[in-house]
Amino acid sequence: MNARAGLDRKKIVQAAAALADEDGLNTLSMAALASRLGVRAPTLYHYFDGLNGLKSALSIAALEDLSARLGRAVMGKAGDEAVLSLAHSLRSFAHEHPGLYDAVQRAPDDADPAWQAAGQETVEIMVRALSAYELTQDDALHAVRMLRSIVHGFVSLELHGGFGLPLDVDETFRRLLAALLAYLHGTDR
Amino acid sequence: MNARAGLDRKKIVQAAAALADEDGLNTLSMAALASRLGVRAPTLYHYFDGLNGLKSALSIAALEDLSARLGRAVMGKAGDEAVLSLAHSLRSFAHEHPGLYDAVQRAPDDADPAWQAAGQETVEIMVRALSAYELTQDDALHAVRMLRSIVHGFVSLELHGGFGLPLDVDETFRRLLAALLAYLHGTDR
DNA sequence: TTGATTATCTAATATTATTAGATTATTATC
DNA sequence: GATAATAATCTAATAATATTAGATAATCAA
Numbered sequence: 001m002n003a004r005a006g007l008d009r010k011k012i013v014q015a016a017a018a019l020a021d022e023d024g025l026n027t028l029s030m031a032a033l034a035s036r037l038g039v040r041a042p043t044l045y046h047y048f049d050g051l052n053g054l055k056s057a058l059s060i061a062a063l064e065d066l067s068a069r070l071g072r073a074v075m076g077k078a079g080d081e082a083v084l085s086l087a088h089s090l091r092s093f094a095h096e097h098p099g100l101y102d103a104v105q106r107a108p109d110d111a112d113p114a115w116q117a118a119g120q121e122t123v124e125i126m127v128r129a130l131s132a133y134e135l136t137q138d139d140a141l142h143a144v145r146m147l148r149s150i151v152h153g154f155v156s157l158e159l160h161g162g163f164g165l166p167l168d169v170d171e172t173f174r175r176l177l178a179a180l181l182a183y184l185h186g187t188d189r
Numbered sequence: 190m191n192a193r194a195g196l197d198r199k200k201i202v203q204a205a206a207a208l209a210d211e212d213g214l215n216t217l218s219m220a221a222l223a224s225r226l227g228v229r230a231p232t233l234y235h236y237f238d239g240l241n242g243l244k245s246a247l248s249i250a251a252l253e254d255l256s257a258r259l260g261r262a263v264m265g266k267a268g269d270e271a272v273l274s275l276a277h278s279l280r281s282f283a284h285e286h287p288g289l290y291d292a293v294q295r296a297p298d299d300a301d302p303a304w305q306a307a308g309q310e311t312v313e314i315m316v317r318a319l320s321a322y323e324l325t326q327d328d329a330l331h332a333v334r335m336l337r338s339i340v341h342g343f344v345s346l347e348l349h350g351g352f353g354l355p356l357d358v359d360e361t362f363r364r365l366l367a368a369l370l371a372y373l374h375g376t377d378r
Numbered sequence: 379t380t381g382a383t384t385a386t387c388t389a390a391t392a393t394t395a396t397t398a399g400a401t402t403a404t405t406a407t408c
Numbered sequence: 409g410a411t412a413a414t415a416a417t418c419t420a421a422t423a424a425t426a427t428t429a430g431a432t433a434a435t436c437a438a
Binding site for chain 1: 215294295296305308312327330331334335337338339340341342343345346349350351352353354356358360361364365367368369371372
């Protein structure tokens with residue numbers, strides 16, 4: 001009784017993604033994943049270098065997903081509209097895929113080329129989205145970091161219950177983005 | 190051979206904090222903590238309700254530490270100076286105590302009264318720091334969230350290697366705070 | 379000094395990650 | 409189509425962890 005499960009790295013990563021989104025990235029285990037795939041845990045070692053290797057693969061896949069989504073979000077948009085679209089895409093990705101979102105944050109131990117590439121891709125998407133502001137190269141990179149910081153900080157606090165008070169969170173997000181856009185317009189510098 | 194170790198909750202939490210800062214909150218275990226305290230793991234169950242209970246206590250202690258530091262940071266300061274001092278205190282706490290900083294983010298499972306109190310205290314410190322801007326109650330609370338989001342997002346990306354490019358991170362932080370201060374001054378609204 | 383309390387221990391169970399090596403299913407070769 | 413090679417999966421075993429139960433020894437109160 002050994003009918004093959006027909007696994008491959010992609011199917012395993014997909015199942016891991018589902019588990020991470022459902023139960024959290026931290027509780028993702030080889031045991032739980034194998035069980036979901038109808039297979040014994042050691043089987044997974046045939047495809048990945050342990051739990052760490054699996055999580056690295058998940059991080060890369062998640063980052064690629066996110067990158068593709070961000071790319072679609074800014075197609076045909078420029079300036080404020082593009083920045084807002086990026087921000088809302090990031091936030092909705094985090095809401096829809098909390099496990100994958102956490103995985104994106106977690107850099108693989110050994111800086112994997114695929115990870116580097118996906119990360120660079122997202123930065124480039126963001127830089128292109130900012131092109132309408134006609135920033136210098138460095139200013140654009142700072143602006144990308146600012147956007148990422150703002151959205152990540154907000155989303156992270158939001159998802160982990162950091163905002164206790166009964167005050168509209170969407171409004172806070174709007175204001176954060178308004179502050180960023182104002183800065184990009186140079187109202188202040 | 191059972192000379193008592195003379196433990197109490199405080200000593201255990203302190204040792205846990207040291208371990209978390211040294212090796213990361215995620216790798217904090219009952220086994221490692223007991224070993225550092227020169228005691229067998231089951232001993233710790235006399236003081237805390239398992240690893241989760243211990244981590245909750247650590248979260249609360251860390252939040253109280255942070256809150257005290259923030260309180261000191263804004264004494265005798267107002268307006269922009271107070272906001273900048275808050276932001277830099279938050280960031281330096283995260284740098285000096287990465288494990289505790291992570292612990293602060295993690296809300297205890299059961300919303301512990303001590304946790305609620307410490308959280309409320311930090312919000313109040315921040316609201317007071319913003320008093321010079323003469324904001325409405327709601328605007329002040331949004332501003333607190335904005336400050337927390339900005340600093341947390343930046344620090345989190347910074348600590349977890351999210352900023353790959355060789356571009357001055359201090360400068361990015363400065364710009365983020367400049368954007369916040371400009372917003373608070375209402376240059377834009 | 380004795381008895382009660384309590385801090386700590388040992389022993390045992392369950393779960394997990396991981397490695398080694400056996401077995402069975404598929405594929406390639408003749 | 410039979411057989412050999414390959415590859416996917418399994419069983420078995422080891423080590424580490426969290427946790428519970430209950431025993432023991434140190435301290436404290438009377």
